[in-house]
Amino acid sequence: xxxxxxxxNHDHSKKTPDGASFDRSGxxxxxxxxxxxxxxxxxxxIHETRGNNHEExxxxxxxxxxxxxxxxxxxxEAGLSNLFGESSGDSxxxxxxxxxxxxxxxAAVEKRVETVTQTMRKKNKQHQIPxxxxxxxxxxxxxxxxxxxxxxxxxRTSENKNETQDGTKGNAxxxxxxxxxxxxxxxxPFSDTDINLEIxxxxxxxxxxxxxxxxxxxxxxxxxxxxxxxxxxxxxxxTKIGDLAPQDMKKVYSLALIELTALYDILGxxxxxxxxxxxxxxxxxxxxxxxxxxxxxxQKKVPGTKIPLIFQKLIAQIEEATLETExxxxxxxxxxxxxxxxxxxxxKFYEGTFNWENxxxxxxxxxxxxxxxxxxxxxxxxxxxxxxxDVQNLPTKKQQLQALNLxxxxxxxxxxDTLKVLLEFxxxxxxxxxxxxxxxxxVAMVMAPNLFTFHGFGSKTIEQSEFVxxxxxxxxxRFMIQYQKLLWTIPKxxxxxxxxxxxxxxxxEKKDKAMKKLLKKMAYDREKHEKxxxxxxxxxxxxxxxxxxxxxxxxxxxAIQLTExxxxxxxxxxxxxxxxxxxxxxKKEEVFLxxxxxxxxxxxxxxxxxxxxxxxxxxxxxxVIKSKQS
Numbered sequence: 001x002x003x004x005x006x007x008x009n010h011d012h013s014k015k016t017p018d019g020a021s022f023d024r025s026g027x028x029x030x031x032x033x034x035x036x037x038x039x040x041x042x043x044x045x046i047h048e049t050r051g052n053n054h055e056e057x058x059x060x061x062x063x064x065x066x067x068x069x070x071x072x073x074x075x076x077e078a079g080l081s082n083l084f085g086e087s088s089g090d091s092x093x094x095x096x097x098x099x100x101x102x103x104x105x106x107a108a109v110e111k112r113v114e115t116v117t118q119t120m121r122k123k124n125k126q127h128q129i130p131x132x133x134x135x136x137x138x139x140x141x142x143x144x145x146x147x148x149x150x151x152x153x154x155x156r157t158s159e160n161k162n163e164t165q166d167g168t169k170g171n172a173x174x175x176x177x178x179x180x181x182x183x184x185x186x187x188x189p190f191s192d193t194d195i196n197l198e199i200x201x202x203x204x205x206x207x208x209x210x211x212x213x214x215x216x217x218x219x220x221x222x223x224x225x226x227x228x229x230x231x232x233x234x235x236x237x238x239t240k241i242g243d244l245a246p247q248d249m250k251k252v253y254s255l256a257l258i259e260l261t262a263l264y265d266i267l268g269x270x271x272x273x274x275x276x277x278x279x280x281x282x283x284x285x286x287x288x289x290x291x292x293x294x295x296x297x298x299q300k301k302v303p304g305t306k307i308p309l310i311f312q313k314l315i316a317q318i319e320e321a322t323l324e325t326e327x328x329x330x331x332x333x334x335x336x337x338x339x340x341x342x343x344x345x346x347x348k349f350y351e352g353t354f355n356w357e358n359x360x361x362x363x364x365x366x367x368x369x370x371x372x373x374x375x376x377x378x379x380x381x382x383x384x385x386x387x388x389x390d391v392q393n394l395p396t397k398k399q400q401l402q403a404l405n406l407x408x409x410x411x412x413x414x415x416x417d418t419l420k421v422l423l424e425f426x427x428x429x430x431x432x433x434x435x436x437x438x439x440x441x442x443v444a445m446v447m448a449p450n451l452f453t454f455h456g457f458g459s460k461t462i463e464q465s466e467f468v469x470x471x472x473x474x475x476x477x478r479f480m481i482q483y484q485k486l487l488w489t490i491p492k493x494x495x496x497x498x499x500x501x502x503x504x505x506x507x508x509e510k511k512d513k514a515m516k517k518l519l520k521k522m523a524y525d526r527e528k529h530e531k532x533x534x535x536x537x538x539x540x541x542x543x544x545x546x547x548x549x550x551x552x553x554x555x556x557x558x559a560i561q562l563t564e565x566x567x568x569x570x571x572x573x574x575x576x577x578x579x580x581x582x583x584x585x586x587k588k589e590e591v592f593l594x595x596x597x598x599x600x601x602x603x604x605x606x607x608x609x610x611x612x613x614x615x616x617x618x619x620x621x622x623x624v625i626k627s628k629q630s
Contacts, residue, residue: 038330038445039470045332046449049339049370068119070272071112074261077273079254083113096508100500101258104202108262192398194232197491201402202262209266226440226482227397231489236617237568237609239490241409241416242628244498245601251498252490256409259494260387263403269393276382285346286310288374291414301350306417310349311371315425317356317364323428324435325361329446333363341367369450372422379415379422379451389452391479392472401483404476408487409494423484430481444477451477499599499618506599546615548593550575550625562612568593569607575625596622604628 075081082094101109196204231238244252264271282289284297291308298309318328332338341363348354359367372379380388384407391407394400408416426443433439438446452473480487544562548571555578560571571593595603598620605614615621 036445036467036470036474038442039449039474042330042446042449043453045335045366046373046453048332048335049366068116071115071119073273073275074112074257075109075116077254078109078257079250080109080113083109096501096504097254099504100497102200102203102262104200104206104262104266105255105258108202108258108265111265112261193227193229195229195398195401195486197231197234197489198493200259200262200493201399201406201491202259202266204402205263205266205399226478229398229401229483229486231486233608234492235610235613236492237603237606237614239492239495239603240606241488241490243604243606244490244495245603248498248502248601248603251501252409252494255494255497256406260403260406260410263399263406267394267399269390271387271390273383274386276377279376281376286349287342287346287371288376290376291379291412291418295414297350306414307421308371308418310345311368311418311421313349313356314364314368314371315421317359318361318368319425319428321361323432326435326437328361328429328436328438329365329369329426329443330438331362333360333366338363338366338370342370369447372450373453379419381411381415384410385452388476389469389473391476397479400476401479401486404479404483405487405489405491409490419480420484420488423481426481427484440478440481441474444474444481448474448477495600495603502601503599546611546623548575548623548625552626553591554578560611562615564610564612566611567607568605568609568611571611571623572607572625591625591627594624594626596624598622 075083079097080094098106098109261271281293283293286294294308294310295305298305302309337360341359345354345367378385388404388407391400391403394403408419411419426447429436429438430440430443433442448470542559545559546562548558548560550556550558553575555575558575560566560574572591576591593605593609595605595614595618598618600618600621
């Protein structure tokens, strides 16, 4: 097999045991042996393909971290490395960040800082290590109460039920940063199938743990149907991955990591990022090439491409025939022919001389799966592959979905974009299930071994745990396909935390500027100047009216009166209705209204965003209509 192929189970010669009597409730949907046939057959096909490839085998090694190393790495990933080590004195930026965290998020941070602190003391490192509880105490003293009071740092989820509800209520108010009245968690109008993106997931779990301990036990039983989860409409607009500017996405990454860790802490599940030892990989070609390297060479051919060209072409080749072919993805191509095609593609793909007419549909499907398996590091990344797999161990399906949502946010952009294209393609295959006989379950069974098997994790497994792992990863695969639109949504509570961080940073900047001004002129002169400036600004745009800019459209600027019902889509439509021969005609689906500045870097608005509600959330924003590319 090629450099970097991976498998999680070292011994696949064992098939599902005959008449196995073990309890399979751990796999959530208790999939029986018969329904697992597709999974085991796919594993056999993978081994046959590997057996025909006699290249040198290089397994990716996963490094066992030293004591405290995981926590130290976690703090770095969360952007909190200046809470320890040589730079621990310079934690002003971290103070702003920490002030926006929820109670459960702070507890997760404290837990890791304390571990690092103890490890450093053991190693006699001469660093000034602050007690993170002191940092939180300083914030509470200076700002009133940031979260639920000056309680010690441990999460107190079972001592006082009201404490969790009050804490959640308080946190939500702070995060929204508006005068809106927020109800306590139990009064929120959310049903069991509604995904609440306003209250942090860990806070929801803490509340559920306190009030309904019975619901926290593993459920699911024989229910093979996935719940019809949905997102209730958010008046300030749904934020999708790709809607925010890069500087805000960095904050989203840090917050998602902390929130996921806090959720796992509350649920008593271990969350550990894996770390791969660097290995030599190919620096050119198609198969077995790291995603970033592949995209770099593809962008020389097609500037701006975000998905590997070979990946796009293989999907297009499969769809070109018909998605109604029975057994599509399940029936493998001929192994020797797939190997030959693979070699030919390596030689001719970029030259444009490869003859795609010779590629049969099942061979193209096998090549697509081969591409995924041959990535030197898994598509779900070494760091988070085990976390994706462990999602199956969380108590409820809603919590599993919440964890997957956060994990998708943690993936590198190239991995996430490629995964999205794959999941969208798999859904299109499922849409033709009446003809191709590939249901959601069938597709998940076939694709799970290609995404989740990884050489280097775990030791030899007994048949029982191998079965549970197989059924579990197939279920995670089902979740990712079924709920992909939900998974690519950035939770509102995280966007609000980003807003709060930006607002806090701006406050500090304004204070610094004010101090400089104070040194230059008298205080009353400055106040007079600010009053005049405010009067001018108010005269420019009347209250309840926003000025929308559209530099690429015929009508460059327009004052728009805010009403209760005005949506972002209405604003765009109003601009597009202004006809002019001088400007290129743009279709409605090509341009979007953007919220820029104020407490957000930049955010692309969905058409159903209520403008008045968003204006109240970010009154200092500018409003610009443009295409996503510009």
